[in-house]
Amino acid sequence: MxxxxxxxxxxxxxxxxxxxxxxxxxxxxxxxxxxxxxxxxxxxxxxxxxxxxxxxxxxxxxxxxxxxxxxxxxxxxxxxxxxxxxxxxxxxxEDHLFLPAAGIADAGAKDRGYWVVPADSDTTLIAFAGKAQLLGLSIYFMHSLLGRLNANLIYLFDWSNNFYFGGVSGLGGSVDATVERLRGLCAELKSRRVLCLGQSAGGFGALHYGVKLGADGVMTFSPILLPVTRGKVRERIGNRIGRSLTDADTQLREQIAAAPRAPHIEIVYGTENKADVASARYLADLPMVVEHPLPGVSDHGTIQVTVANNTFGPLLDSFVRASGPGGWRGGDQSLSCDSQ
CATH class of the missing domain: 1.25.40 (Serine Threonine Protein Phosphatase 5, Tetratricopeptide repeat)
Structure with missing residues (x-):
């Protein structure tokens, strides 16, 4: 257990x-x-x-x-x-059903980087905010969309903007420590199915943590993947967290391919954004990956694009259905890639 x-x-x-x-x-x-x-x-x-x-x-x-x-x-x-x-x-x-009441903010633990919203469900969705600490839209606005799911929600924030390699404030100072705390939270919520969602840098976090958690599904919108695998971005992250990142740390494709229980993965991106297309291509031929290219879209903020064209809800609903009936075994250490 x-x-x-x-x-x-x-x-x-x-x-x-x-x-x-x-x-x-x-x-x-x-x-x-x-x-x-x-x-x-x-x-x-x-x-x-x-x-x-x-x-x-x-x-x-x-x-x-x-x-x-x-x-x-x-x-x-x-x-x-x-x-x-x-x-x-x-x-x-129907915002009034899902938005937090005025004054709900916790004045203590100002830097805590996570927020848990139980829903008495056996499905838990972990949402990874991007560099601007948004999911394309403000977290409260996104909660009005995600709150319609029959799922417990855990929102994560990477205050240091290190693609979540420094962990999440309040959950641990490293990937492994944060993953262990997330396993505990999901268990406390009695989760049988764990899903991850993220955009941009949060998309990298969703994939990285999703594999280590043994998540059932990961949905990413315009994930930034290739820049993290090499060069100045990887070096900058290493300098910030106090240790050099290796290929084993950053090569998500290899981590996903080697996982004993890889998640179902869906990637949404605009076909006119060359960087986002390249990151999608990095994972495209893996059998568990489903692509959702948006023709003619150059915007990196594809959550916002899909909300605007009224396709975000259907995409999310389809992803949840495709990510299996449950059976998450987050306590089984063999299910997570030992890349850290």
Whole structure:
């Protein structure tokens, strides 16, 4: 049996840092208000609109877009954001069921990098935030989407931006220590099926940890894979965590291929983003990998793209169905790659 680790009651509330990463602070909102007029740089206003969309702020986005309607050079971008707003309204129609109540943030343990949301389910989904500490969209907005799943949710944040090689604050200072704590959390949640989800750098984390956890399935959106396997990115991570990374640490393809129980893997990426295509190709011929190329898409933020075109939900539902009926054996050490 996997080790039983009681869930800290405080972990059931997002830490102050998670709360801050998922919202726009007062200074940014003041800045947005200061440029909400026709004499300011329209490109700055457009970027504010994009930030509002990522945080699910419908009314604020509409108000700022109104200042851009007559900017000819930005009509295409404005039309794109309006499409995202329509998707946002659909996705948020039942937000009140899933979003945390005001003041839920835990003022203690400010740097804790995980948040547990039980659902009395035998399926647990572990979501790995990317470099901006988002899943393409703010964690609260994503929770309004993922909350519709019949799954326990564990949100993870990599405050050091080291592709999760430094572990997760509050769960351990290394990959192995964090994996052991995650096994305990999943066991405490009585998980029979464990799934992982991530975008960008979080996609690398989802694959790496998913293999070591013996997860049933891993879904990644535009995962950054190849840059971590060699060169300056790998060297920079090693310098930050205090030890050099080896091929055995970073070569996910070999780890997945050698795993006694490799997860079902799905990769979503835009066909016009060369870096994302290359990372997808790195895993493409493995038998457990399913690709979802998005024709004509160059955007790295493919979660946001699929939410906007109303395909995120169907993709996620299909992934959950394809990842098996359960039977997770996270306590069996032989199921995790010994790459660390």
């Amino acid at each position: 996997p080790p039983r680790t009681p869930i800290d009651p405080e972990a059931l509330r997002p830490s102050a840092r998670i709360h801050a990463a998922s919202r726009l602070d007062a200074s940014y909102l003041a800045y947005a208000k200061s440029i909400a007029h026709g004499n300011s740089d329209p490109k700055l206003r457009l970027e504010v609109c994009r930030q509002f969309v990522r945080c699910g702020m419908i009314g604020e986005t509409v108000a700022m877009l109104a200042t851009l309607m007559d900017v000819r050079d930005l009509r295409g971008s404005v039309t794109e954001i309006m499409g995202e707003l329509r998707a946002l309204r659909r996705a948020r129609s």
